[in-house]
Amino acid sequence: MAVWCEAKVCFNPKVKIAILQSIFEIERVTSRIMNERTAAERDAPIYGSFRELFTKGFELDTPTCVFMIGTHIAAVVLGIWLFAYAPSEWVWAATIWIVIQFFLGSGSTTLYTHRLITHKAAKHVSAPVHWFFCFFGQIFSVQGSVRRWSANHSLHHGVDRHGKKELDPYSATWFDGPIRNFVWSHTLSHMCNHPESEEYTRSHNAKRHWIIMLQDKWYGLLTTFWLFLFPMALGYALGGWYGFFGLMAGSxxxxxxxxxxxxxxxxxxxxxxxxxxxxxxASNNYVWLGPLGEGNHHGDHHDYPRDYRNGFGVSGWLLDPTRYGILVLRACNLVRGLNRATEKEEAEIIAGREIAQVSSMTAFNREAAALKKQLDTRVMELKNDWIEALAHWETLKQESKLLQQAADRRDELAKEIAQARAHVNMRKNAFFAELEALRTQAMSFSA
Ligand SMILES: [Zn+2]
Ligand SMILES: [Zn+2]
Structure with a gap:
């Protein structure tokens, strides 16, 4: 009955807007209590220019600037040489290197550094996984050490909770205007040392696995080896100077x-x-952006960061290959205890977004305001019905799972019960046998 009523009412666009806006009014109060700010307040600029940053304690990170500018110039120069003058076999070799580095580096960042380490998407990550990504895979992403990346990314998400936007290391809403925001969040933020704060220190000192700390210590050496020495040596060994410069161009x-x-x-x-x-x-884009499924559902990710997946619903399955990687690791027992949002949590997030979207539409007219008053109670009932129905369904699913687990263990349990019974009988017999022996002995003494 409730579903039909909702569908019928929603066919009238004015009423539909009134319903959604009325939900929004109530939701916005809840949201404001949690975040104490609207989206417009949250995304309001806080700096006027890049120069202003340097009066607030930011400074250029010279070694990083040299490295970034140097690698970009080297890539352009060697790239031109490769495709214009190098023998075709080295064009192929360099292309294969590029493809491998792209997928290995991107995959390591999203799967390991981002989801498993920063967001603790799995309760247990085995040592071989740490070793592989810390000392091999993640080096090819050239994003700094796992510890540093993870600390900065924790600060990036922390803003969603505490709202201290100035702490976001690569905010895309600091400035007034898209060009400054793009340049800062995309590249310039990585070339600066950011002012320290209590949160910054806490985030960078957060306890990490000892292998991660070891990688942090040896990061410079590992990068030099895998990005420079290894391709140069391999290329030279296989093809002299053409190989040397060919694989360097690839790298x-x-x-x-x-x-x-x-x-x-x-x-x-x-x-x-x-x-x-x-x-x-953050928003969802539904196109290929970012490393292996990280960017296309970034809105979903910010709304539930601990999820091992990076997108809700069917599109999450289609556009998030990293989750397959995590599931393969779980199947191999290399990670355990994956976190994910429940259906109820997902529904609450999706409903909240729909409502927020309607809120950005024009203000109530008189007719809609009158309708709103009438529909407030009904709308809340419908929304609660939906969420409660989901919660009930999830409880039943959980019960069914537990029953299934019990059923799966029934034969095993029957065996264990039989063994326990035999054990009881054995102990009982041993007790009476010993007792009998003592009694016989006692009787012989008393006689
Ligand atoms: Zn983000
Ligand atoms: Zn994240």
Whole structure:
């Protein structure tokens, strides 16, 4: 009955808007209690220019600037040489290197550094996973050490909760205007040392796995080896100077491609998108952006960061190959205890977004305001019905799962019960046998 009533009412666009706006009014109060700010307040600029940053304690990170500018120049120069003058076999070899580096680096950032470490998407991550990504895979993403990346990213998400926007290391809403916001969030933020704060120190000192700390210590050496020494030595051994420069070209081009691919998550997905997130400026784009499924559902990710998936619903399955990687690791027992949002939590987020979207439409007219009053109670009932029905369904599913687990264990349990019974009988017999022996002995003494 409730569903029919809702569908019938919603066919009238004016009434539909009134319903959604009325939900929004109530939801906005809840949202404001949690965040104490609207989306417009949240995304309001706080700096006027880049120069202003340097009066607030920011300074250029010279070694990083040299490295970033140097690798970009090397990529362009070697890239021109590669495609214009190098023998075709080295063009192929360099292209293979680029493809491998792109997928390995991007995949390591999203799967390991981002989801498993920063967001603790799995309760247990085994040592081989730490070793593989820390000392091999993640180096090819050229994003700094796992510890540093993870600390900065925690600050990036922390803003969604505490609202201290100035702490976001790569905010895309600091400035008034898209060009400054894009340049800052995409590249410039990585070239600066940010002022320290209590939150910054806490985030960077957060307890990490000892292998991660080891990688942090040896990061410079690992990068030098995998990005420079290894391709140069391998290329030279296989093809002399053509091989040397061919694989170096592959390594440099791979480096800048993997970096810019990752940075689109900080810039593009926080500036433009199809579906706005609820708690941040991040949105869902539903196209390939960012490393292996990280950017296209960035709104979903910010609204439920601990989820091992990076997108709700069917599109989440289609556009998030990283989740397959995590599921494969789980199947191999290399990670355990994956976190994910419940259906109820997902529904609450999706409902909240729909309502927020309607809120940005024109203000109530008199007719809609009158309708709103009448429909307030009904609308809340419908929404609660939906969420309660989902919660009930989830409880039943959980019960069914427990019963299934019990059924699966029934045979095993029957065996254990039989063994326990035999054990009881054995102990009982041993007790009476010993007792009898003592009694016999006692009787012989007393006789
Ligand atoms: Zn983000
Ligand atoms: Zn994240």
């Amino acid at each position: 440099m081009l791979g480096t800048i491609l993997v970096q810019h691919n990752t940075w689109t998550v900080n810039s593009v997905t926080h500036m433009w998108g199809k579906t706005d997130g609820l708690n941040s400026s």
